Amino acid sequence: MIHKSTIDAVFDAARLEEVIGDFVQLKKAGSNFKGLSPFSDEKTPSFMVSPVKQIWKDFSSGKGGNVVAFLMEHEHFTYPEAIKYLAKKYNIEVEETEQTDEQKEQADERESMYLVSEYANTFFQNSLHKTEHGKAIGLTYFKERGFTEETIKKFGLGYSPDSWDAFTSEAIKKGYQLKYLEKTGLTIVKEEKQFDRFKGRVMFPIQSMSGRVLGFGGRILTNEKKAAKYLNSPESDIYHKSKVLYGIYYAKQSIAKEDNCYLVEGYTDVIQFNQTGVQNVVSSSGTALTSDQIRLISRLTKNITVLFDSDAAGMRASIRGIDLILEQGMNVKVCSFPDGEDPDSFAKQNTLEELTTYLDNNVQDFISFKASLLQKESKNDPIKKAELVRDMVTSISKIPDVIKREIYVQECSRIMDISEDVLFNTLAQIRNVDAKDQRKQQKQQKKTLEVVKPDVQKAPKVDEQFELERKIIEILLLYGKREEEFEDLILKENEDGELVLEPEAHTVKVFEKIYLDLQDDEIEFTNDNFKEVYTILIDKLHQEEDFKIENFINHTPPQIASEITAIMMNEERYALHRWHDMEIHVKQKDYTVPQYVSDIILNLRRFLISQKVEELSQKIKAQTIEDNQETIQDIMDYQSLKKILSQKLNRVV
Template identity: 60%
Template sequence: MIPKHTIDEIFETVKIEEVVGDFITLKKRGVNLLGLCPFHNEKTPSFTVSPTKGIYKCFGCGEGGNSVSFLMDKEHYNYPEALKYLAKKYNIEIEEEEMTSEQTQIANEKDSLYILSTFANTFFIKSLWEKEEGQNIGLSYFKERGFNEEIIKKFELGYSPKNQSALFNEAINNSFDKEVFLKSGLGFKVNDKVIVDRFKDRVMFPIHSFSGRILGFGGRALSKNAKAKYQNSPESSIYNKSKVLYGIFFAKNQISKLDNCYIVEGYTDVLAMHQKGIENVVSASGTSLTTEQVKLISRFTKNITILFDGDAAGIKASFRGVDMILKEGMNVKIIPFPDNHDPDSYSKTLSSDDFKLFLKNQCSRFYNIQNFNFIF
């Protein structure tokens, strides 16, 4: 909880022209400042900032508000997140209201898990790019799958070595706590003495929060003997599967700009679409779509397009999703893929332009709860 007096101090301190000025170029025009609107496409500036009133207003699209609403609209922060951003920018200390010892413990645990996740992510990335094993096995796998280096780097893909305790040993050598390691789900106990890495011998897909923090991982097995092809981090105090969407951090600005969010099934579908220049795409990553995930999308757009695999299981899974999306008051489009294709494989048979054209032509209208029955 941010106390009232701190909120007042933030509002008294912030300068709207500085807050907006971090995102767009403003030029002086009389007592006001003028720039190109970040909320709609325009060539002649109609976005006006009034330093005296502390507000902005776009005469092209009608968007308007104060520093906090600017951050909420532009960066999709919620109210406390916007306040914290401003407090940081202006060096205002937020004295959060006194927490109980239980709350403090949870907060400390979360902090440790975030730090460990970042550490693990760096370890996996280094193992992929700098170690011979990672280059030969992990990097060559991604390249065989058709992913270029730019995409591999952008999504911070990595490699978890075959050595069953490689990450655990590295973490302990860097003074991480064994209990925190176990709580993160990055490893588990096989007996009293031995802790092994959950993701050994896998290529790694870190899962980012919408503000870019590492919450957990998905790992794809490379050995044929592995029990599960994909494995995900178990739930922890920072990773709640049903509230996370894979790719949201990289997609949010485009989702909001293009006013549509594509939903695909797997990690590699998200990567393949990005590689084709389509960035407004996320995946429910290992769960069927949840209400919380749809609510997260609704912060950016009311329109969802589901891309589903052209097999019976794919169709069934997306139907469950459609019903729930409609109940949340969102509009939904469905694009089926040709038999035995998913967005990853199909996108690789087409050029960027042809793939975009395919998506455009497949379905030209959104369905809402009233006209949903007419789809099939």
């Protein structure tokens, strides 16, 4: 258990916009920040962060909460892990009591796999730095590659002993279960035997954006022809190759700061660049680039620069990746290195200034790069040149933005000396074929899934009581402690003996007004979440003079915190649509708090009366004529009360 003092210190120190800024590129939007949702694939921002309230809301997925909730959602942390991550980020010492054996057993499967991976990372590092074999073989190899001691430790590089079960047997001795060693792929189990997957390899831990070890890459140091040079952890519940980028943990802040990401092929490319001083670099870890990996980068920047080896295989792989990057709406540039050089060797032989100067001077637009590369292959052959042009236009067709497509067509026309009309016609043909293929695919999916068309005539019914209860919680959260002058309309008899509504003003805090009004009418919340929030809120507002929403959210259960965040961030939705820029001005409720409060309470009363009238109307059908008279009178009384409430509402509005 983590002590409360540590949790409080973490919440006091943590700045939501800083923490989320490590994972999502945020841009200022008034007093808030906005960005692309990290939980869904989208082109326009629906993710909002409020530094003042210290809460976030993702309008595309409906998720929201405080800083801990973000880490739990995004990184799949447990609550204690999220607290520890923040404590490490803000240099706070974690005080906790030792877990019991029973608590350790209760850790879920994914968590157990993370723990095994973390232990493996420690084991491999200790093996590299603290064993004679590790120093002689592993450490010597890394130093021959030009890596300093500092770099080796920064990237957590390690060594797996050249023994069949050195790691496995040690892990089992430490209490880690064999089934989790097998599920992470660290151990291979065959019949009653088990052995280490990465036997005799130098190790590269692969980390998530938050630094959690997900898997490993291992390089063999012998010349065995049957053994793969590089070996990666297999797919597992925590490691998905297509969704991970090597080095993203170390590069994320630099990528956001530089507004550009260098994309390379291998582990050592990333490490060497980083050691030289260029930190905004990641690798697809030797696998083909995927859409998920590109979207991971898009959270931090819209600009990717692909760096590749001068060999033909490296160039062809880069061309395939370029089309995929364009398809995701990203801006892409490319840079190749001199013959016989790759990012690793070039960075090793040059200073930071020389490296950055070379990158700046040799970076190319993808059209220019593709033209120069493919022109070498065509060698003035008209047919090959025609294929080259079509290939370039195919790449342009992947770009979602119409304006960018037109600019690239013009550039292609200039470089290849072909009329724009011909290129635009070719572009239209390619996009038409792609559109037809897409429609055909969608039709096949519909048939397969046997999709039933929704009945467009039936609009979803609004739960009026839910909305009204939600508004009351919203008022308490936003304005609960504010003192306002309320004007209640009281029924009084005038000189002619008629009952009329007369205003009566009094000053009271908003939460007191709501509490007393609901208590007078004996109104209870029907939604369990709202009922719980209301009870806690009223109690806090009564007892705490310096009540703060962020403190309240930080100490509520995740489900309740999520509901509160959704309420608190509802107003921020307007900023996403930039209505103010279009001179559509949204009226802020805090200008008319007393009217707003009275309006909500009166509407809730009126709704409950309508429900009661409906209930009594149904009751009449099952009663005798004698009983009906009394029920009819009750209905008339309620209708009269409803009429008075309507009059009050008209006066309030």
